[in-house]
Amino acid sequence: MQTDIEIAQAAEIKPITEIASNIGLKAHEIVPYGYDKTKIALDPSVSRKKDLGKLILVTSINPTPAGEGKSTVTVGLADALQLAGRKAMIALREPSLGPVMGMKGGATGGGYAQVLPMADINLHFTGDFHALTSAHDTLAAILDNSLQQGNPLNIDPRRILWKRVLDINDRALRHVSIGMGGPTSGVPREDGFDITVASELMAILTLSTDLMDLKERIARIVVGYTYEKEPVTVKELGVAGALTVLLKDAIKPNLVQTIAHTPAIIHGGPFANIAQGTNSILATKTALQLADYAVTEAGFGADLGGEKFLDVKVPLLGKTPDTIVVVATVRALKHHGGVALADLNTENVDALATGLKNLGQHLTAMGRYGVPVVVAINRFTADTETELQTIKDYVRQFGATAYTTEVWAKGGAGAQELASAVIETVEQESDFTPLYQPEDEAVDKLNAIVQTIYGGKKIALEPKAQKQLAEFKQRGWDKLPIIMAKTQYSLSDNAKQLGAPKDFIITVREFVPKLGAGFLVAMTGNILTMPGLPKHPAAFDIDIDEHGVITGLF
Incomplete structure (x- = not known):
């Protein structure tokens, strides 16, 4: 075959x-x-x-x-x-x-x-993913350079949300330390890598309606918080235009x-x-x-x-x-x-x-x-x-x-x-009804997803998630649509629960605000934004001959 x-x-x-x-x-x-x-x-x-x-x-x-x-x-x-x-x-x-x-x-x-x-x-x-990776990491470099150049925006290095990205599964990069080479090598802090498809820029690219919408969404990205816990955006960093240029194609x-x-x-x-x-x-x-x-x-x-x-x-x-x-x-x-x-x-x-x-x-x-x-x-x-x-x-x-x-x-x-x-x-009459309305409370949106889509009992918020929702409400972010970050293998947040489990509770450990994309990401279970490679990666089976014919690619 x-x-x-x-x-x-x-x-x-x-x-x-x-x-x-x-x-x-x-x-x-x-x-x-x-x-x-x-x-x-x-x-x-x-x-x-x-x-x-x-x-x-x-x-x-x-x-x-x-x-x-x-x-x-x-x-x-x-x-x-x-x-x-x-x-x-x-x-x-x-x-x-x-x-x-x-x-x-x-x-x-x-x-x-x-x-x-x-x-x-x-x-x-x-080259779309390469462009996204370059734009994302350009923003990361600009952010760290701002810290190095006197930190004019008063950014708290402990509250930076913007990680770096790479379009390959590399678990070793989930948590890293940067700026470790002395005063000329940046401000030391903890950082990490996500896979490129998890970048907010990817979400923004796919939800933008035109080039200027892309630029406006990029400007709204929250990259972190100040020492006074105020959000810092790409607009304040002044590079929305440059990042849009990198994504123009x-x-x-x-x-x-x-x-x-x-x-x-x-x-x-x-x-x-x-x-x-x-x-x-x-x-x-x-x-x-x-x-x-x-x-x-x-x-x-x-x-x-x-x-x-x-x-x-x-x-x-x-x-x-x-x-x-x-x-x-x-x-x-x-x-x-x-x-x-x-x-x-x-x-x-x-x-x-x-x-x-x-x-x-x-x-x-x-x-x-x-x-x-x-x-x-x-x-x-x-x-x-x-x-x-x-x-x-x-x-x-x-x-x-x-x-x-x-x-x-x-x-x-x-x-x-x-x-x-x-x-x-397709010729039949339909009456499309969304699962929730924009003005619904975040918890109500979450419960609607869990109960109606997953067949579960309810949502549960860990203390960090509860505190975040309270903060988001003060900032007017609490009415954004919800993106559930959940295992794909189960209707629940436990990958081993196959079939159609009942009466389960989905636990949200934290939220990630993505204002450029226009939604809140609810992190559940042990979901990771940087996957790892299996014991036998598909790369082991991929090869190419002297004529440029590729084998093993599925």
Whole structure:
């Protein structure tokens, strides 16, 4: 069996200028990065529709090592819509080198439902992440230089929020000491590194509506506090303009294509377990302007990326989903039902029935928003007809229908039934209702997420979090949307609690104010903003030969 990269390397790829022309973009509206990828200019185009297309949000159950294939289904669905004669586009996030070199893998789909050029996208692509890393660390350098040059803003080195970033999993950098070389080497203090996708600049890039909005949001970033505990912003440091200059190209969406030549925009890459987990406003909006059907995905499960897409991104996007697709696999559901990874190829309807409660909670959560929901079963070769039918029978009680897809092996041809269902459901009436209102108290927003989306009992705040909320209320920050930083593997904040646990309490240990992005991050459990590498990183298996042919990249 061919690997993903072997399939991608054998695929025919069309000139990106042809793909751009096919969707109505003129030569002056694109900035090609070689033969097979281009950026799309930010200037409004007369060729773009004023009426937005239909929006399909693809999300999933809680991920497991057994695999779900959300991005693969997203790509396959868009290809299937194209096969059905519909004008479709995809909007996805960019992959981080952390998972690529670590253990999760890439973010371009798989098999015959992939986005090309697969290797480039999973590695350096158009340099967006490098630009973000440079801009973030430039701000860190400016901040420390301000301390060194007499500290005119009276910043308390003990209360600095702005860490440095690196786009690779490096646990050794979570906590570091800097400025240790004597008087000429800076002010000694404790610091640390986050992974680039956790940077507030990443969140800002994906939530900005244009270049000036990006600049204004950057200016609002709180980098730390003074000795009098007053917030210090980028505006006060005087570098909002310089940081925007470093991101002037990164803010432009990237256009590529699938194996089937369906246009795909890949832009931005915040993780959904520590950030908002969605591609950029500009990417999704552009796809909606250029196509009749825009298929997008949100990171990890519906409890993380799905909820954040609906409650954080949708108000800024100005467009609600017309259909939500929840992806599940027999294998993952059996794992949620207690089956060991080694035994997943054996039929086990009882375990599947237990694991289906996880899917049920996500269907309940997504159904709460008033948008039609369908289920995509990403089929594996070991799945039995009995197991597949068990899923289809189960989801009917939630008013949903499940459709089997085989997009890894067949591309768009493996999702034609799903595509037909989506074409039908996007025309149904919907009554989108957000989970909470902006004026709701922070604790009420947190409880709404825990109780409605996770199926838990309530939120609990540790003393530090309680004190922070009181301070935020005094500053007028307490009504911002909430980003839950939570394990992706469980509905609870305990990664080992699979399935659909009940009566659990989510504990928030602290909040991180991100005023530039426009939300508060609630840190739960032992979630980390700088992951570590596994014992056998994926990097061990990646190689290249004398002809430049890459192997081992999935």
